[in-house]
Amino acid sequence: xxxxxxxxxxxxxxxxxxxxxxxxxxxxxxxxxxxxxxxxxxxxxxxxxxxxxxxxxxxxxxxxxxxxxxxxxxxxxxxxxxxxxxxxxxxxxxxxxxxxxxxxxxxxxxxxxxxxxxxxxxxxxxxxxxxxxxxxxxxxxxxxxx
Amino acid sequence: xxxxxxxxxxxxxxxxxxxxxxxxxxxxxxxxxxxxxxxxxxxxxxxxxxxxxxxxxxxxxxxxxxxxxxxxxxxxxxxxxxxxxxxxxxxxxxxxxxxxxxxxxxxxxxxxxxxxxxxxxxxxxxxxxxxxxxxxxx
Numbered sequence: 001x002x003x004x005x006x007x008x009x010x011x012x013x014x015x016x017x018x019x020x021x022x023x024x025x026x027x028x029x030x031x032x033x034x035x036x037x038x039x040x041x042x043x044x045x046x047x048x049x050x051x052x053x054x055x056x057x058x059x060x061x062x063x064x065x066x067x068x069x070x071x072x073x074x075x076x077x078x079x080x081x082x083x084x085x086x087x088x089x090x091x092x093x094x095x096x097x098x099x100x101x102x103x104x105x106x107x108x109x110x111x112x113x114x115x116x117x118x119x120x121x122x123x124x125x126x127x128x129x130x131x132x133x134x135x136x137x138x139x140x141x142x143x144x145x146x
Numbered sequence: 147x148x149x150x151x152x153x154x155x156x157x158x159x160x161x162x163x164x165x166x167x168x169x170x171x172x173x174x175x176x177x178x179x180x181x182x183x184x185x186x187x188x189x190x191x192x193x194x195x196x197x198x199x200x201x202x203x204x205x206x207x208x209x210x211x212x213x214x215x216x217x218x219x220x221x222x223x224x225x226x227x228x229x230x231x232x233x234x235x236x237x238x239x240x241x242x243x244x245x246x247x248x249x250x251x252x253x254x255x256x257x258x259x260x261x262x263x264x265x266x267x268x269x270x271x272x273x274x275x276x277x278x279x280x281x282x283x284x
Contacts, residue, residue, distance in 0.1 A: 106264060111232060113255075114258060116239065
């Protein structure tokens with residue numbers, strides 16, 4: 001049993017990637033006391049170099065998106081689907097097909113989704129941290145002194 | 147309302163992964179003689195096409211264990227061939243990573259949920275099959 005606890009601590013596990021992301025978003029959530037201050041704040045000059053990221057949004061849009069994704073991880077896909085159906089009336093375009101994958105494909109699919117999820121989560125964790133720092137800059141804390 | 151909440155909490159990512167780990171651990175603890183699984187076809191009722199390509203139970207057992215180890219300990223398998231073959235797949239999705247990370251996130255999350263649930267079920271089936279082989283009623 002101890003072995004399993006140790007391995008959970010390994011840097012690259014999905015558990016840790018997930019926890020880091022949730023932690024970053026919780027930190028963002030707790031820091032951003034007045035989310036409306038993020039409205040119409042354009043994304044950082046630096047961020048825009050990351051091609052087209054959240055292109056159509058402002059920082060507030062990013063904030064809402066990150067919280068929504070955190071909730072999806074914590075509460076699961078079922079609720080996420082329900083919310084999206086209510087909102088848009090359609091299921092997302094990347095809907096999984098209902099074809100049962102064969103046994104060998106299962107392993108490939110596992111690795112594909114695991115790696116993909118890890119990549120997305122890592123990127124979104126950086127986003128959350130950047131947003132938190134940007135907010136702090138906006139309201140004048142954590143900078144060169146008040 | 148209570149059952150809806152239970153359904154939601156059951157489907158959370160970490161629970162799904164933990165459930166898989168637990169099912170595979172159960173399989174490992176039950177199957178004391180994995181060699182008995184050699185050359186036993188996974189699904190006797192499989193159609194001809196599947197039967198040609200399918201693994202025997204022993205290979206299946208190894209695969210399920212390897213996946214459990216990946217979930218629990220490390221993310222990136224040390225298999226370069228595997229990584230290369232998937233690199234193209236991920237590259238194709240890169241624009242989506244930038245433009246619609248939420249959609250990509252849901253795609254992978256749903257995919258992972260589906261795969262883990264299927265693998266957990268198959269682990270349980272394999273354990274039961276082993277018990278059949280050694281003649282233990284379950």
